[in-house]
Amino acid sequence: MAEAIPPMDETDARRDRKSWSARSIGSRWQHRFFYALIRLAGRRAAHVMVVFVALYYVLFCPSVRDRARPYLSRRFPGRNALLRLWDRFRITVEIGRVLVDRAALGILGPGQLTVRHSHREDLLERVREGRGAILLTAHAGCWQFAMESLRMLETPVSLLLHREEGDVDLHIFEHRGDAGAFRIIDPAGPLGGALEMLHVLKQGEVLCIMGDRAMGGDRSTVEVDFLGGRVRIPVTPYQLASATGAPVVVIFPYTSGPGNYSLQVAKVIRVPEDLGRAPEAYRPYAEAFIRELEGFVEGRPYQFFNFFDMWNQEPMR
Amino acid sequence: MTTVEKLKTILVEELHLEELTPGDIDENAPLFGEGLGLDSLDAVELVVIIQKHFGVEIKDLDEGKTAFQSVQALASYIEGRLKNG
Numbered sequence: 561m562a563e564a565i566p567p568m569d570e571t572d573a574r575r576d577r578k579s580w581s582a583r584s585i586g587s588r589w590q591h592r593f594f595y596a597l598i599r600l601a602g603r604r605a606a607h608v609m610v611v612f613v614a615l616y617y618v619l620f621c622p623s624v625r626d627r628a629r630p631y632l633s634r635r636f637p638g639r640n641a642l643l644r645l646w647d648r649f650r651i652t653v654e655i656g657r658v659l660v661d662r663a664a665l666g667i668l669g670p671g672q673l674t675v676r677h678s679h680r681e682d683l684l685e686r687v688r689e690g691r692g693a694i695l696l697t698a699h700a701g702c703w704q705f706a707m708e709s710l711r712m713l714e715t716p717v718s719l720l721l722h723r724e725e726g727d728v729d730l731h732i733f734e735h736r737g738d739a740g741a742f743r744i745i746d747p748a749g750p751l752g753g754a755l756e757m758l759h760v761l762k763q764g765e766v767l768c769i770m771g772d773r774a775m776g777g778d779r780s781t782v783e784v785d786f787l788g789g790r791v792r793i794p795v796t797p798y799q800l801a802s803a804t805g806a807p808v809v810v811i812f813p814y815t816s817g818p819g820n821y822s823l824q825v826a827k828v829i830r831v832p833e834d835l836g837r838a839p840e841a842y843r844p845y846a847e848a849f850i851r852e853l854e855g856f857v858e859g860r861p862y863q864f865f866n867f868f869d870m871w872n873q874e875p876m877r
Numbered sequence: 878m879t880t881v882e883k884l885k886t887i888l889v890e891e892l893h894l895e896e897l898t899p900g901d902i903d904e905n906a907p908l909f910g911e912g913l914g915l916d917s918l919d920a921v922e923l924v925v926i927i928q929k930h931f932g933v934e935i936k937d938l939d940e941g942k943t944a945f946q947s948v949q950a951l952a953s954y955i956e957g958r959l960k961n962g
Binding site: 750751752753754757758759762779780799800803834836837838839 | 892893909916917918919920921922924925934935936941942945
Protein backbone atom coordinates (compact mmCIF):
# COMPACT_ATOMS: atom_id res chain seq x y z
CA MET A 561 0.00 0.00 0.00
CA ALA A 562 2.50 2.60 1.14
CA GLU A 563 6.09 2.73 0.00
CA ALA A 564 8.92 3.26 2.40
CA ILE A 565 9.96 6.88 2.56
CA PRO A 566 13.26 8.25 3.81
CA PRO A 567 13.29 8.93 7.54
CA MET A 568 12.84 12.51 8.66
CA ASP A 569 15.86 14.53 9.53
CA GLU A 570 16.89 13.64 13.12
CA THR A 571 16.52 17.25 14.22
CA ASP A 572 12.96 17.34 12.85
CA ALA A 573 12.16 14.08 14.60
CA ARG A 574 13.54 15.30 17.92
CA ARG A 575 11.68 18.60 17.59
CA ASP A 576 8.42 16.79 16.78
CA ARG A 577 8.77 14.36 19.70
CA LYS A 578 9.47 17.19 22.07
CA SER A 579 6.53 19.26 20.92
CA TRP A 580 4.06 16.38 20.62
CA SER A 581 1.21 16.18 23.09
CA ALA A 582 -1.98 14.13 23.25
CA ARG A 583 -3.84 17.15 24.58
CA SER A 584 -6.55 18.75 22.50
CA ILE A 585 -5.27 21.56 20.25
CA GLY A 586 -8.21 23.81 21.11
CA SER A 587 -8.24 26.18 24.04
CA ARG A 588 -10.87 26.09 26.78
CA TRP A 589 -12.87 28.95 25.25
CA GLN A 590 -12.84 27.32 21.82
CA HIS A 591 -14.27 24.13 23.30
CA ARG A 592 -16.90 26.13 25.17
CA PHE A 593 -17.81 27.96 21.98
CA PHE A 594 -18.48 24.66 20.22
CA TYR A 595 -20.39 23.25 23.20
CA ALA A 596 -22.61 26.38 23.18
CA LEU A 597 -23.09 26.15 19.40
CA ILE A 598 -24.19 22.52 19.72
CA ARG A 599 -26.67 23.45 22.45
CA LEU A 600 -28.10 26.44 20.58
CA ALA A 601 -27.91 25.48 16.92
CA GLY A 602 -27.35 21.75 16.92
CA ARG A 603 -24.81 19.28 15.69
CA ARG A 604 -25.06 20.13 11.97
CA ALA A 605 -24.33 23.81 12.52
CA ALA A 606 -21.24 22.83 14.49
CA HIS A 607 -20.18 20.57 11.62
CA VAL A 608 -20.32 23.53 9.23
CA MET A 609 -18.25 25.60 11.64
CA VAL A 610 -15.68 22.80 11.79
CA VAL A 611 -14.98 23.25 8.07
CA PHE A 612 -14.01 26.89 8.58
CA VAL A 613 -11.98 26.16 11.69
CA ALA A 614 -10.15 23.35 9.87
CA LEU A 615 -9.45 25.66 6.94
CA TYR A 616 -8.01 28.25 9.30
CA TYR A 617 -5.82 25.71 11.06
CA VAL A 618 -4.53 24.19 7.83
CA LEU A 619 -3.76 27.53 6.18
CA PHE A 620 -2.49 29.56 9.11
CA CYS A 621 -1.34 27.21 11.90
CA PRO A 622 1.62 25.13 10.76
CA SER A 623 2.00 23.56 14.21
CA VAL A 624 -1.53 22.16 14.01
CA ARG A 625 -1.33 21.38 10.30
CA ASP A 626 1.84 19.34 10.83
CA ARG A 627 0.45 17.13 13.57
CA ALA A 628 -0.85 14.62 11.04
CA ARG A 629 2.27 14.80 8.87
CA PRO A 630 4.03 11.62 10.13
CA TYR A 631 0.96 9.49 9.42
CA LEU A 632 -0.17 11.16 6.19
CA SER A 633 3.31 11.14 4.65
CA ARG A 634 3.39 7.36 5.20
CA ARG A 635 -0.16 6.75 4.08
CA PHE A 636 0.13 8.98 1.00
CA PRO A 637 3.82 9.01 0.02
CA GLY A 638 4.86 11.18 -2.91
CA ARG A 639 1.97 13.65 -2.74
CA ASN A 640 2.57 17.14 -4.10
CA ALA A 641 2.22 20.20 -1.84
CA LEU A 642 -1.40 20.87 -2.83
CA LEU A 643 -2.54 17.31 -2.21
CA ARG A 644 -0.67 17.23 1.09
CA LEU A 645 -2.61 20.33 2.12
CA TRP A 646 -5.84 18.67 1.01
CA ASP A 647 -5.06 15.52 3.04
CA ARG A 648 -4.40 17.59 6.13
CA PHE A 649 -7.61 19.54 5.63
CA ARG A 650 -9.63 16.33 5.18
CA ILE A 651 -8.25 14.69 8.31
CA THR A 652 -8.69 17.89 10.35
CA VAL A 653 -12.34 18.14 9.28
CA GLU A 654 -12.88 14.46 10.09
CA ILE A 655 -11.46 14.68 13.58
CA GLY A 656 -13.29 17.98 14.17
CA ARG A 657 -16.60 16.37 13.24
CA VAL A 658 -15.94 13.38 15.44
CA LEU A 659 -15.23 15.72 18.36
CA VAL A 660 -18.46 17.62 17.64
CA ASP A 661 -20.45 14.38 17.48
CA ARG A 662 -18.85 13.21 20.68
CA ALA A 663 -19.81 16.42 22.44
CA ALA A 664 -23.32 16.32 20.89
CA LEU A 665 -23.88 12.81 22.20
CA GLY A 666 -22.86 13.92 25.66
CA ILE A 667 -24.74 17.25 25.61
CA LEU A 668 -27.89 16.39 23.66
CA GLY A 669 -28.07 12.71 24.50
CA PRO A 670 -28.68 9.59 22.40
CA GLY A 671 -30.86 9.93 19.34
CA GLN A 672 -28.40 12.27 17.68
CA LEU A 673 -26.40 9.45 16.20
CA THR A 674 -26.77 5.81 15.34
CA VAL A 675 -24.12 3.18 15.91
CA ARG A 676 -24.20 -0.05 13.91
CA HIS A 677 -22.30 -3.17 14.84
CA SER A 678 -20.89 -5.66 12.43
CA HIS A 679 -20.65 -9.14 13.97
CA ARG A 680 -22.53 -8.03 17.07
CA GLU A 681 -23.35 -11.63 18.00
CA ASP A 682 -19.67 -12.57 17.67
CA LEU A 683 -18.75 -9.89 20.16
CA LEU A 684 -21.46 -10.98 22.59
CA GLU A 685 -20.37 -14.59 22.28
CA ARG A 686 -16.76 -13.74 23.10
CA VAL A 687 -17.86 -11.89 26.22
CA ARG A 688 -20.13 -14.76 27.25
CA GLU A 689 -17.16 -17.13 27.27
CA GLY A 690 -16.69 -15.85 30.82
CA ARG A 691 -12.92 -15.35 30.62
CA GLY A 692 -13.18 -11.62 30.14
CA ALA A 693 -12.56 -9.99 26.80
CA ILE A 694 -9.90 -7.58 25.62
CA LEU A 695 -11.28 -5.13 23.10
CA LEU A 696 -8.30 -3.90 21.19
CA THR A 697 -8.80 -0.77 19.20
CA ALA A 698 -6.74 2.13 17.85
CA HIS A 699 -6.94 5.89 17.53
CA ALA A 700 -9.45 5.36 14.76
CA GLY A 701 -12.86 6.91 14.24
CA CYS A 702 -14.37 7.70 17.60
CA TRP A 703 -13.50 5.09 20.15
CA GLN A 704 -15.81 6.77 22.66
CA PHE A 705 -18.79 5.84 20.49
CA ALA A 706 -17.54 2.29 20.59
CA MET A 707 -17.46 2.52 24.36
CA GLU A 708 -20.96 3.96 24.45
CA SER A 709 -22.29 1.21 22.26
CA LEU A 710 -20.70 -1.42 24.48
CA ARG A 711 -23.47 -0.88 26.98
CA MET A 712 -25.31 -3.58 25.03
CA LEU A 713 -22.80 -6.09 26.41
CA GLU A 714 -24.36 -5.64 29.86
CA THR A 715 -20.93 -6.26 31.34
CA PRO A 716 -18.75 -3.72 33.15
CA VAL A 717 -16.26 -2.12 30.78
CA SER A 718 -12.89 -0.71 31.82
CA LEU A 719 -10.75 1.47 29.67
CA LEU A 720 -7.00 1.92 29.78
CA LEU A 721 -6.69 5.67 29.41
CA HIS A 722 -4.07 8.22 30.36
CA ARG A 723 -5.40 11.75 30.62
CA GLU A 724 -2.79 14.43 30.08
CA GLU A 725 -2.68 17.22 32.60
CA GLY A 726 -4.39 20.33 31.25
CA ASP A 727 -6.50 18.52 28.63
CA VAL A 728 -9.71 20.55 28.35
CA ASP A 729 -11.54 18.27 25.93
CA LEU A 730 -14.39 16.52 27.73
CA HIS A 731 -15.33 12.87 27.27
CA ILE A 732 -18.95 11.92 26.59
CA PHE A 733 -19.58 10.73 30.12
CA GLU A 734 -18.08 13.94 31.51
CA HIS A 735 -20.58 16.01 29.50
CA ARG A 736 -23.36 13.97 31.03
CA GLY A 737 -21.92 13.89 34.53
CA ASP A 738 -22.02 10.11 34.13
CA ALA A 739 -18.43 9.36 35.09
CA GLY A 740 -19.37 6.02 36.63
CA ALA A 741 -20.32 4.45 33.31
CA PHE A 742 -16.81 3.19 32.64
CA ARG A 743 -13.93 2.45 34.87
CA ILE A 744 -10.77 4.22 33.81
CA ILE A 745 -7.45 2.49 34.45
CA ASP A 746 -4.49 4.82 34.24
CA PRO A 747 -1.40 3.25 32.63
CA ALA A 748 0.66 5.81 34.53
CA GLY A 749 -0.65 4.33 37.80
CA PRO A 750 1.04 1.72 40.02
CA LEU A 751 2.61 -1.08 37.95
CA GLY A 752 1.21 0.44 34.78
CA GLY A 753 -2.30 -0.57 35.83
CA ALA A 754 -1.33 -4.23 35.28
CA LEU A 755 -3.02 -5.51 38.42
CA GLU A 756 -6.22 -3.60 37.72
CA MET A 757 -6.34 -4.93 34.17
CA LEU A 758 -5.77 -8.48 35.32
CA HIS A 759 -8.45 -8.09 37.96
CA VAL A 760 -10.99 -6.88 35.37
CA LEU A 761 -10.39 -9.91 33.16
CA LYS A 762 -10.45 -12.36 36.05
CA GLN A 763 -13.90 -11.00 36.89
CA GLY A 764 -15.01 -11.90 33.35
CA GLU A 765 -15.39 -8.24 32.45
CA VAL A 766 -14.37 -6.24 29.39
CA LEU A 767 -11.12 -4.33 29.07
CA CYS A 768 -10.61 -1.84 26.26
CA ILE A 769 -7.04 -0.99 25.19
CA MET A 770 -5.50 1.06 22.41
CA GLY A 771 -3.14 -1.22 20.53
CA ASP A 772 -1.36 1.50 18.56
CA ARG A 773 0.23 3.54 21.34
CA ALA A 774 3.20 2.37 23.37
CA MET A 775 3.23 3.43 27.01
CA GLY A 776 6.25 2.49 29.06
CA GLY A 777 9.65 1.20 28.14
CA ASP A 778 10.90 -0.95 25.28
CA ARG A 779 10.36 -4.11 27.29
CA SER A 780 6.60 -3.81 26.97
CA THR A 781 6.68 -3.32 23.19
CA VAL A 782 7.70 -5.07 19.99
CA GLU A 783 8.71 -3.53 16.70
CA VAL A 784 6.47 -4.29 13.72
CA ASP A 785 6.01 -3.02 10.15
CA PHE A 786 3.33 -0.40 9.64
CA LEU A 787 2.82 1.60 6.45
CA GLY A 788 6.30 0.85 5.20
CA GLY A 789 8.20 1.69 8.39
CA ARG A 790 8.98 0.17 11.76
CA VAL A 791 6.85 1.13 14.76
CA ARG A 792 6.78 -0.06 18.36
CA ILE A 793 3.43 -1.22 19.71
CA PRO A 794 2.52 -2.61 23.13
CA VAL A 795 2.45 -6.33 23.92
CA THR A 796 0.48 -5.89 27.15
CA PRO A 797 -2.89 -6.87 25.58
CA TYR A 798 -1.48 -10.17 24.32
CA GLN A 799 0.35 -10.90 27.55
CA LEU A 800 -2.87 -10.33 29.50
CA ALA A 801 -4.68 -12.62 27.07
CA SER A 802 -2.04 -15.30 27.58
CA ALA A 803 -2.29 -14.97 31.36
CA THR A 804 -6.08 -15.11 31.52
CA GLY A 805 -7.27 -16.95 28.41
CA ALA A 806 -9.31 -13.89 27.40
CA PRO A 807 -9.89 -13.45 23.66
CA VAL A 808 -8.49 -10.33 22.01
CA VAL A 809 -11.23 -8.79 19.88
CA VAL A 810 -9.93 -6.21 17.42
CA ILE A 811 -12.54 -3.49 16.89
CA PHE A 812 -12.50 -0.30 14.85
CA PRO A 813 -15.19 2.35 15.24
CA TYR A 814 -15.62 4.62 12.23
CA THR A 815 -17.92 7.18 10.66
CA SER A 816 -20.08 5.46 8.08
CA GLY A 817 -22.19 8.45 7.04
CA PRO A 818 -23.68 11.67 8.39
CA GLY A 819 -24.78 10.92 11.93
CA ASN A 820 -23.89 7.24 11.53
CA TYR A 821 -21.10 5.35 13.20
CA SER A 822 -20.20 1.72 12.79
CA LEU A 823 -18.29 -0.64 15.01
CA GLN A 824 -16.36 -3.17 13.00
CA VAL A 825 -15.23 -6.38 14.69
CA ALA A 826 -12.18 -6.93 12.54
CA LYS A 827 -10.64 -10.04 14.06
CA VAL A 828 -10.52 -12.25 17.13
CA ILE A 829 -6.97 -13.07 18.20
CA ARG A 830 -6.39 -16.12 20.41
CA VAL A 831 -3.17 -16.09 22.38
CA PRO A 832 -1.90 -19.41 23.80
CA GLU A 833 -1.50 -19.64 27.56
CA ASP A 834 1.81 -19.41 29.40
CA LEU A 835 3.80 -17.55 26.76
CA GLY A 836 5.79 -15.91 29.54
CA ARG A 837 7.34 -12.48 29.87
CA ALA A 838 9.49 -12.10 26.75
CA PRO A 839 7.88 -9.50 24.44
CA GLU A 840 9.13 -11.37 21.35
CA ALA A 841 6.79 -14.26 22.20
CA TYR A 842 3.87 -11.94 21.45
CA ARG A 843 5.12 -10.60 18.12
CA PRO A 844 2.82 -12.77 15.93
CA TYR A 845 -0.24 -11.40 17.72
CA ALA A 846 0.99 -7.80 17.58
CA GLU A 847 1.60 -8.29 13.86
CA ALA A 848 -1.90 -9.70 13.39
CA PHE A 849 -3.31 -6.54 14.98
CA ILE A 850 -1.18 -4.16 12.94
CA ARG A 851 -2.20 -5.90 9.68
CA GLU A 852 -5.84 -5.28 10.60
CA LEU A 853 -5.05 -1.66 11.36
CA GLU A 854 -3.24 -1.29 8.06
CA GLY A 855 -6.33 -2.63 6.31
CA PHE A 856 -8.46 -0.13 8.20
CA VAL A 857 -6.36 2.91 7.24
CA GLU A 858 -6.24 1.70 3.64
CA GLY A 859 -10.03 1.80 3.48
CA ARG A 860 -10.56 4.87 5.65
CA PRO A 861 -7.39 6.95 5.47
CA TYR A 862 -8.90 10.06 7.03
CA GLN A 863 -10.23 8.26 10.08
CA PHE A 864 -6.95 7.37 11.73
CA PHE A 865 -6.13 9.94 14.39
CA ASN A 866 -2.93 8.72 15.95
CA PHE A 867 -0.86 11.86 15.42
CA PHE A 868 2.04 10.68 17.53
CA ASP A 869 5.02 10.02 15.28
CA MET A 870 5.03 6.26 15.63
CA TRP A 871 7.94 5.90 13.20
CA ASN A 872 10.34 8.03 15.25
CA GLN A 873 9.28 6.79 18.57
CA GLU A 874 10.44 6.93 22.11
CA PRO A 875 7.60 5.23 23.99
CA MET A 876 5.48 7.58 26.09
CA ARG A 877 6.24 7.41 29.76
CA MET B 878 12.35 -24.83 52.28
CA THR B 879 10.67 -21.67 53.55
CA THR B 880 8.14 -19.74 51.46
CA VAL B 881 10.69 -16.95 51.03
CA GLU B 882 13.31 -19.36 49.70
CA LYS B 883 10.82 -21.09 47.43
CA LEU B 884 9.67 -17.73 46.11
CA LYS B 885 13.20 -16.61 45.33
CA THR B 886 13.87 -19.80 43.37
CA ILE B 887 10.62 -19.50 41.48
CA LEU B 888 11.26 -15.83 40.63
CA VAL B 889 14.72 -16.59 39.21
CA GLU B 890 13.51 -19.60 37.23
CA GLU B 891 10.13 -18.41 36.01
CA LEU B 892 11.04 -14.79 35.31
CA HIS B 893 14.35 -15.89 33.78
CA LEU B 894 16.41 -13.55 35.95
CA GLU B 895 19.55 -15.02 34.47
CA GLU B 896 21.93 -12.58 36.10
CA LEU B 897 20.71 -13.51 39.59
CA THR B 898 20.75 -16.55 41.87
CA PRO B 899 18.13 -17.00 44.61
CA GLY B 900 20.80 -16.11 47.16
CA ASP B 901 21.37 -12.71 45.52
CA ILE B 902 17.80 -11.56 46.15
CA ASP B 903 17.25 -9.38 49.19
CA GLU B 904 13.84 -10.40 50.54
CA ASN B 905 13.17 -6.89 51.82
CA ALA B 906 14.09 -5.04 48.63
CA PRO B 907 11.28 -3.70 46.44
CA LEU B 908 10.20 -6.09 43.70
CA PHE B 909 9.47 -3.33 41.21
CA GLY B 910 11.54 -0.40 40.04
CA GLU B 911 14.70 -0.12 42.07
CA GLY B 912 15.41 -3.36 43.88
CA LEU B 913 14.70 -6.45 41.83
CA GLY B 914 13.86 -4.24 38.85
CA LEU B 915 10.65 -5.93 37.78
CA ASP B 916 8.13 -3.99 35.65
CA SER B 917 4.45 -4.04 34.80
CA LEU B 918 4.85 -6.98 32.43
CA ASP B 919 6.35 -8.95 35.28
CA ALA B 920 3.43 -8.02 37.55
CA VAL B 921 1.05 -9.92 35.26
CA GLU B 922 3.46 -12.83 35.12
CA LEU B 923 3.90 -12.80 38.87
CA VAL B 924 0.16 -13.17 39.49
CA VAL B 925 0.11 -16.18 37.16
CA ILE B 926 3.18 -17.72 38.81
CA ILE B 927 1.79 -17.34 42.34
CA GLN B 928 -1.41 -19.07 41.31
CA LYS B 929 0.47 -21.85 39.52
CA HIS B 930 2.92 -22.65 42.32
CA PHE B 931 0.95 -21.84 45.46
CA GLY B 932 -2.67 -22.07 44.30
CA VAL B 933 -3.19 -18.53 45.59
CA GLU B 934 -5.12 -16.18 43.37
CA ILE B 935 -4.46 -12.50 43.94
CA LYS B 936 -8.00 -11.24 43.57
CA ASP B 937 -8.05 -8.16 45.71
CA LEU B 938 -6.26 -5.25 44.13
CA ASP B 939 -5.21 -3.53 47.34
CA GLU B 940 -3.91 -6.76 48.82
CA GLY B 941 -1.97 -7.37 45.63
CA LYS B 942 -0.34 -3.96 45.83
CA THR B 943 0.74 -4.64 49.41
CA ALA B 944 1.93 -8.15 48.60
CA PHE B 945 4.08 -6.94 45.75
CA GLN B 946 6.17 -4.66 47.97
CA SER B 947 8.94 -7.24 48.44
CA VAL B 948 9.65 -10.98 48.45
CA GLN B 949 9.08 -11.02 52.20
CA ALA B 950 5.73 -9.24 51.86
CA LEU B 951 4.68 -11.60 49.09
CA ALA B 952 5.66 -14.65 51.17
CA SER B 953 3.67 -13.34 54.14
CA TYR B 954 0.69 -12.73 51.89
CA ILE B 955 0.85 -16.26 50.47
CA GLU B 956 1.24 -17.84 53.91
CA GLY B 957 -1.68 -15.79 55.23
CA ARG B 958 -3.91 -16.84 52.34
CA LEU B 959 -2.94 -20.52 52.70
CA LYS B 960 -3.55 -20.44 56.44
CA ASN B 961 -7.01 -18.90 56.02
CA GLY B 962 -7.91 -21.35 53.27
